[in-house]
Amino acid sequence: MTTGTEKNRRSLLIKGGHLIDPAARIDTPMDVLLKDGRVAEVAPPNKMKGSADDKFDARGLIVAPGFIDLHVHLREPGQAHKETIATGTAAAAAGGFTSVCTMPNTVPVVDSVEWIEWLRQPERGAVVNVFAIAAATRASKGATLTDFRALQTAGAIAVTDDGKPILDDNIMREALVLGGELNFPVVQHAEDTRMTENCSMQAGARSFRLGLRGMTAAAEASIVERDVQLAMHIPNARLHVAHLSTADALKSVRRGKRAKARVTFEVTPHHFTLADEDMRDYDSNYKMNPPLRSPSDREAILAALADGTVDAIATDHAPHAAHEKEMEFERAAFGITGLETALALAITRLHREKRIPLARVVELFTAGPARCFDLRGRGTLVRGSVADVTVFDPKKKWIFDTGKSRSKSRNSPFDGWQLTGKVVATIVGGKIVYAA
Amino acid sequence: MNPARGSLLGIEHLEAAEILKLLKFARRMNPDKPRPLLKGKRVFLLFYEASTRTRSSFEIAAKVMGAHTVLIQSSGSSIEKGESLLDTGYTVHAVGADIIVIRHPNAGAPYVMAQHIDVPVINAGDGLHEHPSQALLDAYTILRNKKTFKGLQVAIVGDIFHSRVARSACHLLSKFGVKIILCGPPELVPDIATTIAPGVRVTRHIEDALRGTDVVMLLRVQTERLAGLKIDLADYIVRYQMNPARLKMAKKDAIVMHPGPIIRGLELTSEVADGAQARILEEVRNGVPMRMAILARAIGKMR
Numbered sequence: 001m002t003t004g005t006e007k008n009r010r011s012l013l014i015k016g017g018h019l020i021d022p023a024a025r026i027d028t029p030m031d032v033l034l035k036d037g038r039v040a041e042v043a044p045p046n047k048m049k050g051s052a053d054d055k056f057d058a059r060g061l062i063v064a065p066g067f068i069d070l071h072v073h074l075r076e077p078g079q080a081h082k083e084t085i086a087t088g089t090a091a092a093a094a095g096g097f098t099s100v101c102t103m104p105n106t107v108p109v110v111d112s113v114e115w116i117e118w119l120r121q122p123e124r125g126a127v128v129n130v131f132a133i134a135a136a137t138r139a140s141k142g143a144t145l146t147d148f149r150a151l152q153t154a155g156a157i158a159v160t161d162d163g164k165p166i167l168d169d170n171i172m173r174e175a176l177v178l179g180g181e182l183n184f185p186v187v188q189h190a191e192d193t194r195m196t197e198n199c200s201m202q203a204g205a206r207s208f209r210l211g212l213r214g215m216t217a218a219a220e221a222s223i224v225e226r227d228v229q230l231a232m233h234i235p236n237a238r239l240h241v242a243h244l245s246t247a248d249a250l251k252s253v254r255r256g257k258r259a260k261a262r263v264t265f266e267v268t269p270h271h272f273t274l275a276d277e278d279m280r281d282y283d284s285n286y287k288m289n290p291p292l293r294s295p296s297d298r299e300a301i302l303a304a305l306a307d308g309t310v311d312a313i314a315t316d317h318a319p320h321a322a323h324e325k326e327m328e329f330e331r332a333a334f335g336i337t338g339l340e341t342a343l344a345l346a347i348t349r350l351h352r353e354k355r356i357p358l359a360r361v362v363e364l365f366t367a368g369p370a371r372c373f374d375l376r377g378r379g380t381l382v383r384g385s386v387a388d389v390t391v392f393d394p395k396k397k398w399i400f401d402t403g404k405s406r407s408k409s410r411n412s413p414f415d416g417w418q419l420t421g422k423v424v425a426t427i428v429g430g431k432i433v434y435a436a
Numbered sequence: 437m438n439p440a441r442g443s444l445l446g447i448e449h450l451e452a453a454e455i456l457k458l459l460k461f462a463r464r465m466n467p468d469k470p471r472p473l474l475k476g477k478r479v480f481l482l483f484y485e486a487s488t489r490t491r492s493s494f495e496i497a498a499k500v501m502g503a504h505t506v507l508i509q510s511s512g513s514s515i516e517k518g519e520s521l522l523d524t525g526y527t528v529h530a531v532g533a534d535i536i537v538i539r540h541p542n543a544g545a546p547y548v549m550a551q552h553i554d555v556p557v558i559n560a561g562d563g564l565h566e567h568p569s570q571a572l573l574d575a576y577t578i579l580r581n582k583k584t585f586k587g588l589q590v591a592i593v594g595d596i597f598h599s600r601v602a603r604s605a606c607h608l609l610s611k612f613g614v615k616i617i618l619c620g621p622p623e624l625v626p627d628i629a630t631t632i633a634p635g636v637r638v639t640r641h642i643e644d645a646l647r648g649t650d651v652v653m654l655l656r657v658q659t660e661r662l663a664g665l666k667i668d669l670a671d672y673i674v675r676y677q678m679n680p681a682r683l684k685m686a687k688k689d690a691i692v693m694h695p696g697p698i699i700r701g702l703e704l705t706s707e708v709a710d711g712a713q714a715r716i717l718e719e720v721r722n723g724v725p726m727r728m729a730i731l732a733r734a735i736g737k738m739r
Contacts, residue, residue, distance in 0.1 A: 017459070021575075024560070204628065208626065208629060208632065209448070209632055210568070211543035211544075211562070211563050211564030211600060211603060212544075212565075213564075281547050282543070282547045282548060282553070323520065326522060326552070327520060327521055327522065328521055328542035328548060329542065329543065329544045330544075330563070331542060337682030
C-alpha cells in the first residue's frame, strides 16, 4: 500500500452527517472523529467526548467508509500517455475512492517484486491508497506462474492476468492451489479468447445490424464455470471473477457460493447501466471488454446486486488517449474510464430507479470489496480502522463533463449525462484529498 | 460532428422518399451523355479494400459528370505507412476533396470519417455492415425489370452473415414492403438476421425460398471473411447452388441477380449465370447512372 500523503497528525471531526457503515450495521446520524490516521471515535450527534483540531460540516450528507475500487488501470509503468498514477488517483479521489487496486497489464507487465516496489514509491504521486495486483503468470503469457509468495510479501494483494485470461486449465489449477496455500486471491478476466477473435461487441441483433463480429455470453460463462469448478475442489482456493457481465456466468458463481467455495466477484457500473443496444453509430466509447451485454444479462446483474449476491462494484477504469479511440470501431482500444461516475451511476440506477437501499449501495463500494481482497481496517469506520472516509450528497444532481475529468483520458459513454449523487469530500488517512 | 449533407453512409437511416428520389434521378442519368454536374469538383476514392465494379463505376460516374477523381488505395499510399483513417481524411480534406467515397474492411469506418471531416462521405462498402450504392443499383435493376416493388418477393441466398450487400438490400426492400426470404445454412444465415428489418424471414430450404419468388439474389461465400468458420463448400453446393432445375421453382419470370464477383460452380452454375433470367451484367451497367445520382446528391445537385 502506498499513499503520497504524509500521515496527518491533525485530528478531524466529521460532524452532523448520516453515517452508513454496513460492516458495523450502522445507518444513522453519527459524528466521526479521525485522529492519527485512524478512526478515534464514533458517537451520536453532539455526544463526542474527544475534541478535534478541524471540523467538517457534513449536515445533509452521507458519511461512509472510504470507497475501494478493486479494478482500475492506472497505466503505469509504460503508458503514461493514457494515465499516470497521479492523474488516475486524482480521478479516484474525485469519485470518492480512497483505495484503488491497480492492474498489472502495463508495459512492462507488473510481474516482479521490483515493479511492485516501484508502484509504491512516493514519486508516483498517488493521492489515494494504491494496492498492486500482480501478474499471475510471467509477462501474463499464461505459461509459468509468477512468484506469488514474494509478490505477496512485497505488498501485492492479489494476482491476475487481466485482459489476458488464463486459458490453460492446469495453469489455472496451479494458480488456485498456490493462491489457496497463501490465502491469495486469483483474479480472472473470464473470456475464452479462442471464441472472441476479431469480436468488438456482444453477439446479438445489434452486432448483426452493425456488421460487427460478436462475443457470445458462452465465452465468459465457460471460463467462469471452469474456474468455479476448480475453486470448489481446491482447498482454500480464492477465486475472484473480474467484471462479471452475463446471466450464465452468474449462475456458476451462485452455485459456487452455495457450495461455500471462496468465490467472489465484481460488476461494473457500465454493465448495470447500459446494454449492447445503447451503442449507436460506432461510438467507440461504448467499446469495452467484456462488452455491453444484452438487456436480459443486465437485468440478471441488477437482480444479483439487489439480492446480495454481488460482492463489489468495481469500475474497470480503462483510460485511453483520443487517438486510440477515435478510429475504426473494430480497431479501437477496449475500455472506458469510470472512477468519477461510479457512485453517481450506482445511486441513479440502483438506488433511485431500482430502489436498492443506500446502505447496500455503500456496502458494494466498501465492506464488499474490502472482504474480497482482505483489506483489513478498511471498508468500515469502526473505532481503530483506517481514517479513509467518503462523504457524499445522495440527492445532488450534476452533469458529467469529460472535459473536466481529472483523468488524463476522456473515453466515457457518460459524457453529458445528468446523474444524481455526488462526492463532496474524500478523506485518506485522516486528510482531505478531495473537496467538491 | 454530424455527417455533412449529402453523405450516404447506409440505407438503414435513409427515408423511402429519399430512395425514390435517387432512383428517379438515376433514370435521367445517361453515362453516354455527359452532364457536367460535378464540373471542377474533386472526388476522392479511398479504397482500403479490393474492388472492381464499385470502384470503376464510381470513377466513371464522377468523370462523366466532369469531376477530377483521385484514387487512393492502401498499398502505394501513406495508409501503408500506418497513417490513421482520420489523418488520411484530414489530408484529403486539405487537398480540397469535395466528396469522399470510401471502401473499408471495417464496419463503421465511413461513420468515423463523416463524424470528423466536413465533406460528404459516401460509403462504398464497409466491412460486414452496408453497401448502400449496391442496394440502390439493385433496386434500380429490380424496378427496371418488375416496374414496382408492390407484392414482390425477393429471396437472398448464400452468405448473409458476411454480406454488407444483404444488409443494405434488406433495409431498402423492407422500406417498400417487399417480402424478403434469407436462405442458407445457420453458419451463414443466423436466425438473428430476421431482426434486421420488418418483413424478413429465414429458411434453410432452397425450395422454400424460391417458391413464389420474383427476384433471386445470389451471394458469394466470402471465404476470406470466414475467420475460422468452417463451411463445407461441397455440402453448400449440394444444398444451395443455383442451377437451372432449382431456378424453375421460382416464378417463371423471376430474375437472377448477383452483386459479384460470381464464382461459377459454387453459388451458381454457368447455365444460370449466362442464362436468360440473369441480370448480373445489367446490375453492373446500372451501377454507373445510380452512382451518378448518388454523387449529384452529395453536392446538392440532385434536382
